[in-house]
Amino acid sequence: MNEVFLTNWKSQVKKGTLTFIILNVLKDKKYYGYELIEQIRKFTEIEIAEGTLYPLLNRLKTENLVDSEWIEQETGIPRKYYRLTNTGIKTLLQMNSYWKNLETAIQKIIQ
Amino acid sequence: MNEVFLTNWKSQVKKGTLTFIILNVLKDKKYYGYELIEQIRKFTEIEIAEGTLYPLLNRLKTENLVDSEWIEQETGIPRKYYRLTNTGIKTLLQMNSYWKNLETAIQKIIQ
DNA sequence: CAAAATACATTGCTATACTATGTATTTTGT
DNA sequence: ACAAAATACATAGTATAGCAATGTATTTTG
Numbered sequence: 001m002n003e004v005f006l007t008n009w010k011s012q013v014k015k016g017t018l019t020f021i022i023l024n025v026l027k028d029k030k031y032y033g034y035e036l037i038e039q040i041r042k043f044t045e046i047e048i049a050e051g052t053l054y055p056l057l058n059r060l061k062t063e064n065l066v067d068s069e070w071i072e073q074e075t076g077i078p079r080k081y082y083r084l085t086n087t088g089i090k091t092l093l094q095m096n097s098y099w100k101n102l103e104t105a106i107q108k109i110i111q
Numbered sequence: 112m113n114e115v116f117l118t119n120w121k122s123q124v125k126k127g128t129l130t131f132i133i134l135n136v137l138k139d140k141k142y143y144g145y146e147l148i149e150q151i152r153k154f155t156e157i158e159i160a161e162g163t164l165y166p167l168l169n170r171l172k173t174e175n176l177v178d179s180e181w182i183e184q185e186t187g188i189p190r191k192y193y194r195l196t197n198t199g200i201k202t203l204l205q206m207n208s209y210w211k212n213l214e215t216a217i218q219k220i221i222q
Numbered sequence: 223c224a225a226a227a228t229a230c231a232t233t234g235c236t237a238t239a240c241t242a243t244g245t246a247t248t249t250t251g252t
Numbered sequence: 253a254c255a256a257a258a259t260a261c262a263t264a265g266t267a268t269a270g271c272a273a274t275g276t277a278t279t280t281t282g
Contacts, residue, residue: 002202005174009127010209012269015238016123017213024220034260044216052239054262059238063116077247077260091113096221098121102128103214105155109135110207123238126269145229163270165231170269188229188278227280233273241266249258 018048018056020099023084023092026066032079033057057082065091129159129167131210134195134203137177143190144168168193176202 021044022036031039037048060066065088072078084092132155133147142150148159171177176199183189195203 002174002176002198005176006202006205006209008268009130009206011239011267012127012130013209013213014240015126015269016120017217018239019120019123021217021220024217032260043219045212046216049240050261051241051243051263054260055238058262063113065113065116075248079260087113091117094117095120098117098124099217099221101156102124105157106128106132106135106210108154109132110210119237122236122270125271126238129270143229160271161230162232162272162274165229166269169231186279190229223282225280225282228278230277231275233275235271235273237268237270239266239268241264243264244262246261247259249256251256252254 014046014052018052019060020095021046022053022056022060023065023088023095026082026084027089027092030081030083032071032081034079036082060088064088125157125163129163130171131206132157133164133167133171134176134199134206137193137195138200138203141192141194143182143192145190147193171199175199 021040025031025036025039033053034050037050037053040046040048057066057068060082061068064085066082067085068080068082070078070080132151136142136147136150144164145161148161148164151157151159168177168179171193172179175196177193178196179191179193181189181191
């Protein structure tokens with residue numbers, strides 16, 4: 001009916017939202033990139049393209065919200081694990097508060 | 112602490128979200144642009160720049176999600192009122208469903 | 223009577239998601 | 253045994269949307 005508009009809209013909604021999701025997932029334990037895509041798809045039905053995630057993680061690292069370390073595997077390709085920094089934790093708290101506000105506002109509007 | 116990042120993030124979150132909010136507000140009755148900015152600020156603390164809203168409304172009209180009509184005032188500048196089209200209503204239903212899903216997913220992740 | 227508010231609009235900038243493409247290794251299916 | 257799929261990283265180019273700045277014009281307020 002308006003497929004193109006909806007598809008585009010969903011992608012727009014992800015801007016900002018994905019950063020928020022990734023940081024929230026990372027608050028519990030360290031993950032590597034590919035794992036993040038799998039986990040989020042498994043638990044939420046949200047699809048994250050690889051071309052979205054890897055640049056996103058690099059931005060987060062540049063902003064000093066996450067740290068990364070390469071970890072060799074006994075077999076297979078080495079994995080790059082990401083974890084929150086202290087700055088990341090503090091920033092995430094502010095993001096959570098902003099999100100709660102937005103969510104409440106939207107719920108009020110939707111009724 | 113990370114002012115720039117947060118400011119930028121909030122603006123990114125608005126991409127898509129604003130479209131969703133505007134359409135939801137318009138489902139009840141017709142509004143003119145300036146009024147939308149005021150109403151949303153009053154009830155939700157969400158700030159929408161004029162340079163954001165007017166292009167947004169034009170996009171919605173191009174996509175045939177809303178209609179507009181100029182209404183002359185007894186005094187003052189004429190106002191351009193917007194209302195949902197049938198396509199707009201149907202699209203909004205799908206957006207509501209997607210949003211509900213996303214919200215639930217994020218709540219699960221945040222705990 | 224000047225400043226602020228109301229009401230529309232556009233231009234240029236920036237940030238981010240996504241498709242496509244690439245590399246390399248390991249696992250799976252036949 | 254060997255091809256295909258999955259795992260795991262990465263980048264380049266494109267499209268979209270929010271926003272500051274700027275503009276026009278009218279009306280209200282101090």
